[in-house]
Amino acid sequence: MYGNAYVENPAATNSLTANENPIKLAEFEARIAAGDKIEPNDWMPAEYKKQLIRMIEQHAHSEIIGALPEGTWITRAPGFRRKLALMAKVQDEVGHGQLLYSAAETLGKSREDMTNDLINGKSKYSNVFNYPAKTWADSAVIAWLIDAGAIVNQLANSKGSYGPYCRALDRICAEESFHLKYGHDNVVFLATGTPKQREMVQDALNRWWEPIMHFFGPPDKMSVHTEVLMRWKVKMGTNDDMRQTFLDMYVPKIWDLGLTLPDENLKKNDETGKWEYTEPNWEVFKQVINGNGPCNKERLAVRRTAEEKGRWVRNAILRKDAKYVTPLA
Amino acid sequence: MKILSLDPRVTRENIDVETRDGELQPLEHFETYEVFEQRKRGTHHVHVGNVHAPSHELAMVFAKEQYTRRGQCVNLWVVRTSDVFVTEYMDSDIFETTASKKYREPDSYKVIDRINAFKAREAAKNA
Ligand SMILES: [Fe+2]
Ligand SMILES: [Fe+2]
Numbered sequence: 080m081y082g083n084a085y086v087e088n089p090a091a092t093n094s095l096t097a098n099e100n101p102i103k104l105a106e107f108e109a110r111i112a113a114g115d116k117i118e119p120n121d122w123m124p125a126e127y128k129k130q131l132i133r134m135i136e137q138h139a140h141s142e143i144i145g146a147l148p149e150g151t152w153i154t155r156a157p158g159f160r161r162k163l164a165l166m167a168k169v170q171d172e173v174g175h176g177q178l179l180y181s182a183a184e185t186l187g188k189s190r191e192d193m194t195n196d197l198i199n200g201k202s203k204y205s206n207v208f209n210y211p212a213k214t215w216a217d218s219a220v221i222a223w224l225i226d227a228g229a230i231v232n233q234l235a236n237s238k239g240s241y242g243p244y245c246r247a248l249d250r251i252c253a254e255e256s257f258h259l260k261y262g263h264d265n266v267v268f269l270a271t272g273t274p275k276q277r278e279m280v281q282d283a284l285n286r287w288w289e290p291i292m293h294f295f296g297p298p299d300k301m302s303v304h305t306e307v308l309m310r311w312k313v314k315m316g317t318n319d320d321m322r323q324t325f326l327d328m329y330v331p332k333i334w335d336l337g338l339t340l341p342d343e344n345l346k347k348n349d350e351t352g353k354w355e356y357t358e359p360n361w362e363v364f365k366q367v368i369n370g371n372g373p374c375n376k377e378r379l380a381v382r383r384t385a386e387e388k389g390r391w392v393r394n395a396i397l398r399k400d401a402k403y404v405t406p407l408a
Numbered sequence: 409m410k411i412l413s414l415d416p417r418v419t420r421e422n423i424d425v426e427t428r429d430g431e432l433q434p435l436e437h438f439e440t441y442e443v444f445e446q447r448k449r450g451t452h453h454v455h456v457g458n459v460h461a462p463s464h465e466l467a468m469v470f471a472k473e474q475y476t477r478r479g480q481c482v483n484l485w486v487v488r489t490s491d492v493f494v495t496e497y498m499d500s501d502i503f504e505t506t507a508s509k510k511y512r513e514p515d516s517y518k519v520i521d522r523i524n525a526f527k528a529r530e531a532a533k534n535a
Contacts, residue, residue: 118497120497120498121497147415147418151413151414151415154415154416174474174477177460177474181440181457184440189434189437191433191435191437194432194437195430195431195432198431199431211414213414247457250456250457253478254477254478376411376425377411377413380411380423380424380425380426383427383428383429383430384421384423384430386432387427387429387430393437393438393462396462396463396466397436397462398439398462398463401438401462402439402490403434403435403439404439404440404490406458407442407455407458407489407492407494408455408457
């Protein structure tokens with residue numbers, strides 16, 4: 080899953096490529112403009128590599144950490160079929176993490192280094208997973224709407240320029256359609272159920288709306304320079320574009336169920352064809368992404384503990400003469 | 409401080425929030441194996457990705473779990489990445505065929521114009 084990458088380091092566009100060989104840079108950009116893919120050992124600008132590693136790594140961490148809030152309800156899923164489906168979904172997400180770590184590794188950062196940066200709080204992951212899944216209805220809203228947001232983003236990125244990332248995303252998108260259907264089914268079941276069930280799903284929606292609006296990242300007018308990343312097909316749409324696509328596809332489906340969203344200003348402007356809304360509180364977003372959300376500490380401690388407790392098993396089966404080679408593709 | 413989670417499995421683990429012992433050593437997640445999948449008898453095996461594993465046997469287990477979760481597969485191969493010998497994209501000009509070797513390509517043999525011209529001449533003769 081996961082929203083637009085949180086691009087940091089607001090360097091000016093021209094300084095990003097100042098030290099690159101102009102001939103190689105022109106060839107590289109021509110290849111991308113022609114719709115060709117870049118493969119692991121191709122020449123690439125340092126900034127392209129850096130931003131791709133950051134983005135794919137964040138995406139991978141989000142899949143892994145995202146399994147935690149959703150996994151919260153496995154032990155208490157209402158009914159055996161839903162329990163099986165939720166386990167399958169969570170396992171898919173962990174699998175997505177593996178595929179994405181491999182794609183990032185082709186750029187030269189090892190999986191161990193990425194994991195260390197995650198558990199030491201150096202790398203980011205999608206801010207939504209720092210919120211608790213308080214009830215079963217939360218897990219339904221996550222599976223439907225967070226996955227929906229992720230799909231908008233992943234479909235766009237699968238048309239990007241880096242071959243290994245595109246291939247991973249193709250496999251991932253193929254699995255996401257089940258997640259979306261499963262989540263929608265759960266939300267519909269609650270929304271068309273007893274007053275208590277409706278109340279549960281409405282409450283979950285109210286709590287998750289702000290994180291969902293945050294999911295696509297800060298508005299374009301607040302974001303750092305992304306033109307060069309768009310030209311290199313690292314970023315495939317602006318944060319606002321992705322948010323608009325999501326609102327257009329899902330707000331009508333939510334209203335259809337007689338559910339409401341906690342934003343009085345949310346409506347589609349028929350003249351512009353764009354959705355209007357109250358900006359979510361971006362100060363809260365900054366706080367959460369920088370470690371102060373309700374669950375950041377728990378998520379990372381759980382992740383660290385998984386590595387710590389698995390270590391004796393890994394050490395027992397480690398091949399002593401193993402040598403590291405970057406994965407091929 | 410121990411974590412009191414909404415997830416009972418996490419609470420049961422009795423995890424300290426400040427735990428710092430996760431840090432990984434290089435290669436602790438093992439080396440990689442490249443995975444090839446055959447979807448149907450009679451078709452080629454196709455490269456689908458890789459897995460981290462300590463041995464061929466476990467690579468096979470992980471490959472099955474990672475790459476054959478949906479749809480069909482009749483056969484899997486895993487190969488240690490370090491055993492694969494590859495060309496460089498930089499050198500991809502080695503695959504270019506020179507114009508002088510056109511005679512090896514099927515599309516350099518075009519006879520239909522000649523046949524049609526022959527037929528037209530014959531028809532004119534007999535008219
Ligand atoms: Fe996913
Ligand atoms: Fe998903």
